Amino acid sequence: MWRITNDSGVLYLGATVHMLRPGDLPLPEVFDEAYAQSEVLLFEADLGGLDQPEVQGQIAQGMVYGDGGKLSEHLAESTWQRLERYAASRGLAPQMLQPLRPSGVFLTLLGIEMMRLGATEEGVDMRLYRQALEDGKPVIGLETIQQHLEYLFSMGEEDPDLFMAQVIDELEVDSTMLDTLIGAWRRGDEAVLYDELVLQLKLDYEPLYRTLVLERNRLWWSQIEVLLDSPQTELVLVGAAHLVGPEGLLSRARGLGFTVEAMQ
Numbered sequence: 001m002w003r004i005t006n007d008s009g010v011l012y013l014g015a016t017v018h019m020l021r022p023g024d025l026p027l028p029e030v031f032d033e034a035y036a037q038s039e040v041l042l043f044e045a046d047l048g049g050l051d052q053p054e055v056q057g058q059i060a061q062g063m064v065y066g067d068g069g070k071l072s073e074h075l076a077e078s079t080w081q082r083l084e085r086y087a088a089s090r091g092l093a094p095q096m097l098q099p100l101r102p103s104g105v106f107l108t109l110l111g112i113e114m115m116r117l118g119a120t121e122e123g124v125d126m127r128l129y130r131q132a133l134e135d136g137k138p139v140i141g142l143e144t145i146q147q148h149l150e151y152l153f154s155m156g157e158e159d160p161d162l163f164m165a166q167v168i169d170e171l172e173v174d175s176t177m178l179d180t181l182i183g184a185w186r187r188g189d190e191a192v193l194y195d196e197l198v199l200q201l202k203l204d205y206e207p208l209y210r211t212l213v214l215e216r217n218r219l220w221w222s223q224i225e226v227l228l229d230s231p232q233t234e235l236v237l238v239g240a241a242h243l244v245g246p247e248g249l250l251s252r253a254r255g256l257g258f259t260v261e262a263m264q
Helices: 029-037 053-062 075-090 102-116 126-135 145-154 160-171 177-189 192-205 206-228 249-256
Strands: 001-005 010-016 039-044 139-141 235-241 259-262
Touching: 010 126, 010 206, 010 249, 029 126, 029 235, 039 126, 053 145, 053 160, 075 102, 102 145, 102 160, 126 139, 139 259, 145 206, 145 249, 160 192, 177 192, 192 206, 206 235, 206 249, 249 259
Parallel strands: 010 235, 039 139, 039 235
Antiparallel strands: 001 010, 001 259
């Protein structure tokens, strides 16, 4: 959690983890402190809107090939065979992945892996979203539902083979790696978060980094600058990958001369 200030405003910028293990709770106290000081909360998108049945229907429809195509038809044979082996190792019949586009495969496999690693609890964003609703604090999405879905559906479309290879590489981790990430998140360790979450994505799959991280950072920052000039105090909660590194939101704030303070 970081506190950002300029001559006219204060804003809290928090890194979220979307799924947590029971042992990762409670959240670090800095989240409670920032929440208590904030009048408005902003998330990547309207979390309540994403849960609406019609939006869930759009997501389900957008995750599959609408023409009845198969995933293996869009992959090299070696990539499909590796995906088959990985799916089988997780107790999933590979044929269940055939109707899915790359984004659908990613979300399916990520859900299975998080369950395997014991990440069964709601993440930071949903916990604070529910708390804000209970307390009557306004909640806002930094991007529209449609923008969010477009980013989601675009994953892996440019180069499905490279994307699937990267997905499997990232998911073939053990609990020690997850411990490292959660520890860095709790400490606010920007260097470790960048190395583990961003650097390899940028080096190995630059199109995905450009679309899902860099483009969204630019979109969000234009809004964050406006928020800093408002009389209210806001808490902005986005994925940790968006905050760290030379092109992250924290670096952008520092580069513009804002005061950036890591909360302890």
